Amino acid sequence: MKSESAVPMIEQLDLRGVRCPLSWAKAKVRLEQLERGMLLQLRLDDPKGARDLPKAAEAEGYAVLELERESTEWRIVIQK
Numbered sequence: 001m002k003s004e005s006a007v008p009m010i011e012q013l014d015l016r017g018v019r020c021p022l023s024w025a026k027a028k029v030r031l032e033q034l035e036r037g038m039l040l041q042l043r044l045d046d047p048k049g050a051r052d053l054p055k056a057a058e059a060e061g062y063a064v065l066e067l068e069r070e071s072t073e074w075r076i077v078i079q080k
Helices: 022-033 048-061
Strands: 008-012 040-043 063-070 073-079
Touching: 008 022, 022 040, 022 048, 040 048, 048 063, 048 073
Parallel strands: 008 040
Antiparallel strands: 040 073, 063 073
16 A cells, blocks of 8 residues: 655745734744644735745744745745
């Protein structure tokens, strides 16, 4: 019997309109609620948050898997 690799669950959090540092505070609360290995996809439109949030996540021990700019918004995927 073949074992299938588990696909990580992806939670989404829309932070458009939320400015840094509040965006990181909200993301951190959500990350703390996730189980290890789960992913959190963030959408934000604050350039400061897009710059600072990945650094803050890595400083807390989370893995930033993606950081992509889409016009005036950013998409960030973080793994717990």
